[in-house]
Amino acid sequence: MAYVITDACISCGACESECPVEAISEGDGKYEINPDLCIDCGSCADTCPNEAIEQG
Numbered sequence: 001m002a003y004v005i006t007d008a009c010i011s012c013g014a015c016e017s018e019c020p021v022e023a024i025s026e027g028d029g030k031y032e033i034n035p036d037l038c039i040d041c042g043s044c045a046d047t048c049p050n051e052a053i054e055q056g
Contacts, residue, residue, distance in 0.1 A: 001056045002038035003045055005031050008052035015044035015053060 002023075005015070009030035016024045016031060023037035024044060033044070035056070045053040 002035035002040060003033050003042065003053050004035075004056040005033055005044075006052045006054060008050050010050050010052070012049065014047045014049060018043045018047040 011030055020041065020043065021037050021039055023034045024031055
């Protein structure tokens with residue numbers, strides 16, 4: 001399953017630059033992961049300083 005960004009997101013943008021398939025974009029109040037593009041690599045979760053990304 002694709003990774004998801006929880007409400008703990010502080011919109012720092014660290015995850016967006018780490019995504020190798022550009023599945024992360026700035027959403028309404030937090031960043032969002034497009035589940036159709038996500039390849040479940042976990043790079044975003046490893047980068048998140050707030051541990052706001054989890055496997056969905």
